Amino acid sequence: MEIDYSLYLITDRSFLKDRSLKSAVEEAILGGVTLVQVREKNVSTREFYNIALEVKEVTKYYKVPIIINDRIDIAQAIDAEGVHLGQSDMPIKFARKILGKEKIIGISSGNIKEAIDAEKDGADYLGIGTVFYTGTKKDIKTPIGIEGLKEVCNSIKIPSVAIGGVNETNFKEVLDAGVNGISVISAILGKDDIKQAAKNLINR
Template structure:
């Protein structure tokens, strides 16, 4: 299937301000989001399952790919389109054995070496970052920046989305590197008007 990575939303319920996750995801899709990843760090498996299922109702309705962060078991349980794995998560080759060849597997990469290894091991796409300083990733010493992003992207042959501190003031500069899309969290979820915020990040 042809996947549109251009505006890739990662969920974070700390930005909801009393709004329901389903509503926020739907508004973001109506604003132009093309892909959704459910990311949950500190909840039980049962709660993660419930949240993912709720989001899947929306993504299924709009025929948008749904990716689960880290949790292969949750992805299988709700029949999500795929998973996104970090460098410390399940090895890609094992994840592929479990999920099969028809699921999307994305890998986080912060260096060219990590990117090339992920491509070699059969990743479907890369999340390259963090490009800028960001409030959602506290453990970054030095962001990659635009030049490193460009260098990594020019040396790989699979789709890639940039992540980390991307917002309405810098997304054009990021997309000018040629990457297939941008991952956003607060630039959409942190805004009052979700739909308008998503729309403002489309070229």
């Protein structure tokens, strides 16, 4: 499966005010988002399943891959294109056994060792970061910055996206570091005009 990692949207309903996630994702895709990750931290399994299923109706219609954050069971249940795992989630080789060769497995990596290990273990892509300070990752003490991002990019051959604090003012220097795309939350979902916000990023 050929994946375009250019503009990778991670969902976070806390940015949506009174808007529905389904319509927000649709607007983002119409603006140019190429990949959607459904990320839910504080909901029941049933609720996560229902949210993911609803988002998949949109992604399937527009032929944009949907990735589920952390939860392999949810990814299987809705037949998502893949899953994104953190360093404390299930090891890649076991996730691969469960999901099979066709599914995408992404891994969050914050340094060269984690990146090289993930590539060796069979990750399809890396989410590298956190690059800058961000409101959505409260547990990150020191972001890796542009230099750290470059070092990790130079150590791997698989595709990568930059994660953490990437927005319309800094994304160019992020892309210049060597990643295949940027992953954003508030830079799209936090804007009044979601479609235009995505357009502004993809056009530039």
